[in-house]
Amino acid sequence: MAGAQLDTQCVRPFLFQNRIHRKLQETGIMIKERLRDLITKAFTQACSDGKMGPLTECPEPIIVEQPKLPEHGDLACGVALKLARHAKLAPIQIANNLAEYIRKTPEAKNGCIESLEVANPGFINFRLGKVWLTDAIQEIILKKENFGRENVGQGKKVLIEYVSANPTGNLHIGHGRGAVLGSCLANLFDFAGYDVEEEFYVNDAGAQIAALGRCALAAYQRKLGKEVEYPTDGYPEESLTEYIDKVIEQDKDKYLSMDETEAIPAIGNATKKVIQDDQEKLLERLHITFDRWFSEESLHQANKVDEAMQVLADNKFTYEKDGALWLKSEGEERDRVLRKSSGDYTYLANDAAYHLDKFKRGYDLMINIWGADHHGQVPGLKAVIEALGYDKEKLQVVLTQIVNLNRDGKAVRMSKRRGTVVMLDEVMDEVGVDAVRYFLAESNPNNPINFDLELAKKQKRENPAFYIQYAHARCCSILRKAVEEQNDRETGETKPAVLTEEQLKSFEKEFEKDASLFLAVFDEAPEKFVYQKNLVMRLEALPDEVRDAAVNWQPGKLAHYAYDVANHLQKFYEESQVILPDNLPVMKARLGLIMATRQVLANALQVIGVSAPERM
């Protein structure tokens, strides 16, 4: 995976140079990190006491994970297994040695760690007490919308180019996938401390625009009552019809009187503008805005393609053959044409100029998001970048697989306007923006999506997009309930609100000062405590999840995470009453936990661009 080359280390203190320009003084105090520090200390002491065989330092990373089985504790560390080889000791013995040192630490006695045990073949399993959990809730309350922000990117400049559809027609669901992925990746990178720019490359020059002009003129003339043949080799007439209506509205009959050589480019340009405008509006509806719409035509006008060809020639990577200009591709299976014998540049030549421009702008990383059907172009683009004298590794192409639409398990293929593909706006109209974003964001780009239109519309648990939003709305509803008048369903009496708005606000201030207030969240009864503890552990994992998603370039992981948080909230909700007028400390603490949960859900939803509704 291309993302693996990114620096995965988390550097502190946090210093954000992203577009929100925010600095945080607080350092993270994640439970896993604290536990890892504890194990590291234990290891160091064990070493100096000669309990680790020949080892003087730890040759393996100490990884703390949540085990799959609850019997294995809340968190577990398998480092003893990895150290066995280095220390020339049995894993179980290493684990026992480490555990002995950990048990001596204050954390093992003061409520941070409730218990630890060593299990075969050499795991150390920990059960958490309440103290670190209360710190975790406080951390979220303190950082609010910045909880989860990380600095994996260290302010590196990243350009993400995506959608880049031709301005010759409507966007289909496949464009939608690239659009949502690009936008989520941009949000994620921003959240993870990169300096992100988003760009749409407009192919507004060349053969397809000429074809658009011919088709547009014919469609226009036919609409205005002139009997002409519609070109058979261009874009389907019905795909243009709504755009031509707009052109007529704007320009009336002005192209009718023009000479064809004048009318074709003129109406082609007008139609192109209408289409691009339409694409822009549709993408805005999907909460996608670009920093830049980069016009191919602008490259031609500034002679940038000629310049790029000159650079290639200067670098001795071109030659002429059969009247065409070729790119010499060393180590590639074949050479590629840059300028056809007709004198026209190929797509590759234009791309060379475009990417030369990108490289000159000085990004640390450039990501292009393309449909997998374009993957054949990747080697050519990489070759031309190398021939231009730049580092081809700085440009990475993410390929998105196909989107299959289903309805009741049956494939949907037909569209009102086009025979084979389904249009993005039709899906958005049917299932709504949030569901479209969720289902297109949720998957790994390498896998095809089976988009079930019926599922996406369901207001039920089966629909993960709904379920997450419902959990957020439920949090809001509980917080609202605390400060609203109550209507008794049976007697019809109106009771005063349990708390005033001011009280609720003042709680927040108290939480910021004193994490121990959250001790009251937890019950002593283990069957209740387990849900309370699990919720907090999931909440505090957001920064980890952000880092993981960012280094793997998979924002979809945060969609899965949000779902998991929603699930843990529901389990908590079933077991733990929040509004407890007769028990202020518990109510206060649990309202704080609900605030934290709401915040985490909102932050995760923010990255995938799905709205977080306050009521449903």
Place this chain on the structure above:
RNA sequence: GCGCCUGUAGCUCAGUGGAUAGAGCACCCGCCUUCUAAGCGGAUUGUCGAAGGUUCAAAUCCUUCCAGGCGCGCCA
């Protein structure tokens, strides 16, 4: 022919060298005088596509093969 992606429960997927391979859906059984039952709990579900290899340990790494998708233009 060559290249890329994919193959894990009936379905959708998680799991990038560690414990008995996990969720959700579907199906079945329970739970509403309680903050949204738009929900929760429980039961059932597997030759990790196949075969070899590396390793104390493989769904995960290597090799070969099988199946599906996509791509290999003086198209864009």
